[in-house]
Structures are given as structure tokens and as C-alpha cells.
Amino acid sequence: MGSCDSCLVRNRAICAALDAKELETLNAIGRRRELHAGESLIWEGEESILVANVIEGVLKLSTGTQDGREQIVGVVYPSEFFGRPFGTTSNHGVTALTDARVCVFSRRDFDAFARGHPALEHKLLERTLGELDRTRRWMLLLGRKSASEKIASFLLETADRLVEPGCKVHPDAHATRMTLPFSRQQIADVLGLTIETVSRQFSHLKHEGVIDLPSRRDVVILDREALVAEAG
Amino acid sequence: MGSCDSCLVRNRAICAALDAKELETLNAIGRRRELHAGESLIWEGEESILVANVIEGVLKLSTGTQDGREQIVGVVYPSEFFGRPFGTTSNHGVTALTDARVCVFSRRDFDAFARGHPALEHKLLERTLGELDRTRRWMLLLGRKSASEKIASFLLETADRLVEPGCKVHPDAHATRMTLPFSRQQIADVLGLTIETVSRQFSHLKHEGVIDLPSRRDVVILDREALVAEAG
């Protein structure tokens, strides 16, 4: 229980860069942690104490203004890494969107370990570069897209990232039905909109027959082409 | 001419991680390139052929929609690195905002060199993590701030990044007068606004006595406190 051997994301996480012996060392400095939906692990502005890998569940990275406006700046799925290695302060909070399990490391321990293992640092670099690309693409959405384009883009991206990547047969598979790990307010915080605007756009897409909404959290994509066209 | 020895940003760029001998090797695979304002070095969507360090000048990273809307997703100043190492495609274009000099490497050569030099990869990782932090902070601006808050934030950030970092005496120095490396349209593309809105906000700040605008490209910050308050 809780060892790297039995880890669900063992070969997808950055740990895949390590051999058996190194993994043992890493195992010694890490520990499992369970989080309930809504629970935070890292707070914006605080000292960067820990970093982690997601084993199961979905978490959000967010920042806010003093007067309470919030912006979700990243969403972390299983096998992904979060936290701020090699830095003193955390620039955004990290909160579980669903119940989650993560593999946590003291930042200092992790930093020291990573410095001695270039293969791990390389994996981390590749992931960070990829995350930066994804984040920059999201800036186009925030700065230049209309509400309807934002919603369509959001549904497509979420459908893609939510598919369990275990299935190698269809590497480009898209979920056609999904249970969103987000409330309406959280969707608004991802897209830079208000909850009312999100709701109206969902209703509109439903009336157009592009999606179906069996329950609050479930979405069925009926017409993917239409969504792609709408995404701009 | 054009060797690492005489490089203006020699000890600020990632190259600072290398010793004399390694630098010589790196020097052999890199070459200097001059760019005129408006000239592009990398195009969005194309194969990632090269990466580079900025020696002098300012460049923008940008993406756009098919119908011509543009969003600037990053601004690169002297000593900073750009391009997409360890990846096949460039996700955003890179264009000089001012005349510029850069130190270019073939991506393949750079990747190979970096793989063999963990200290260089480490520096690159630290920079990438820092850039990701900065980018995520910008998302709060794009998603949640009003036009006036955006303009104030933009002026403060630009004033900070524009100061030559040579001056060690005042590490937190802010420029009080600056020549913007951006046209009004480019400011609009950074902030997700239209050129008219940018212009109106500038005029408003001027009439309020918060800034002065001696010429199109020059800004004098008269009341920094007011700008900070306005930035939200």
C-alpha cells in the first residue's frame, strides 16, 4: 500500500525516468495523501513547502485578486505534477476538485533528489515546457474569444483530458460523455466568465442539440463537429 | 565578434551554467542573428527548428485565431531564452518588436547539447518554471481584470522588466520613464483589448495626472501609487 510498485500512475508520471533503486529512494521521501473535494494542499502566496504527483482525481490551480475575483490557471489530472520546485513561494493555490489521492514530497527533499537525477529533471523540464505551451494557448481563449467560443473550447479540451490514457488502441479517442469535475462557478473561473453566462451558454448548446445535460455534472457531446466549429 | 566571450548577456543567460570549455562547444553550434523590428524568426504551427537567447532588443510570442484575432502570449527581453526545445512544433510565432540581436541554435543541436549538460538543463528548467508562473499570473489579468486594471498592470510590469538589470545597487528599481517596445495595437494584443480602448485608457490616465505621454512610445509614471491602486 502506498509504494511506488503499486502506483496507478507509475509509468506515466515523471517517476518513469527512474530505475528500481532510484525509485526506492524517491519512495522513501514521498508519502501518500488523500484529499476530499474542496480541500486545499497549497495556498497562494505561502512558502513553497511541497510538490506532488496526482495519482487519482482532479485538482485546480488558482489565483485571485484581493477583492475576491478568482481565476483558475491550471487543472491537474492523474499522473501530472504540481507545486513549485526550486522556488521559495507558491504563486497559486492548489485545491482538489474531486476526492483525490496524491503522492507528496517535501520540496526541499524533492529538489535535492532531482538535482542528483538529471533524467528526472529532464522529464520535469519536458512536462513544464508542455504545460507552458498549454497555458499560452489558454491565453488566446481568455484574451480573444467570446463566451460561446470559450464554452465550446472548454468542453472539447475537458473531453480530451478526461479520457483515461490507458487505452493505446485509440490514442486520439475523445470522450463523448463525461462527468465534469467542475461546478458551474468553477467553469466560470476557468473561462473568465460569470456563472450566469456559463449557464446560459450551456442551455443554448443544449437547445441547439449540440450537447445533452443529463445531470448537473454530466455532459454528452452530441455534435462534436458543431462544437469544433463554435470553438473558433 | 559574435563569440560567447564578448556576449552582452553572458552571465545572465542560461549559458552562465557552463564552464569555459563547454561554452566553447556551445559557441560552435550557435550563431548570431540580427533582426529588424517586425521581422519574425519562428512561425506558429511550423516545425520547431530553432531556439535562441535574446542578446539585445525585445521580441513577442504570439498566437492567433483563423479569423485574424491575435493574442501576445509572452514578451522576451535580453538574456531570456525562447523557442521550443524537446518538441516538434512551435506553438506560437516569435517576432521582433524592436531591432534585436539573438544567439540562435538549431533545435536538434541544442537538444543534444543540453541532454549532455545537466547544469544547463537545470537552468532552463528554473527559467521555464519562472516563465510558467509569470504566464499564469497574466491569466488572472486576462480573465478577470477590467480595461483600466489591465492598463495599469501592464505599465507596472513593463516598467519593471524594462530596467536594465545591470544595476545591482537598486535591485528593486522601477523605471519612472520608459520607451515602450510596443505599438498601441501590440499593447491591445497583450491585454486582450482593442486599440481604441487602450488609447482611451492612456488618455484617461494622462488627464488624471497619473502618467505623462511625451511621445507615442514614451511613458512617464508620475504617480506610481495610483497605478498600483488601479492595477487591482
Place this chain on the structure above:
DNA sequence: CGCGCATTTGAATACTTTCAACTATTGTGG
């Protein structure tokens, strides 16, 4: 089964954009 809270829907408002005209700056050729 009913209560509480998330979500939806409606109407009025506010902000940014769009379209259009005007002004100023820069650069060019006579």
C-alpha cells in the same frame, strides 16, 4: 418527502467594441 443550495432564467445595466471621423506624427520625394 422536504429543505437547502446549485443552477437556471429574466430584465436592466455597464462596459467594451465597433464603426467612423479626425488629428498628429513620421517618413519621403521634390
Place this chain on the structure above:
DNA sequence: CCACAATAGTTGAAAGTATTCAAATGCGCG
């Protein structure tokens, strides 16, 4: 060096889109 053309920026008015405020609906949990 000046005149003028081209480009960049400013300003105004009208329109459009998302927000705000308010009320209603309905899902999900006890």
C-alpha cells in the same frame, strides 16, 4: 527643408455582449 502622403493614434457615437441584480426552478442529500 518643406510639403505632402502614409501610418499611427485619438476621440466620438452607436451597438453589442457579458455582467449584475433578482427571482424562480429543480436537483440531491438527509
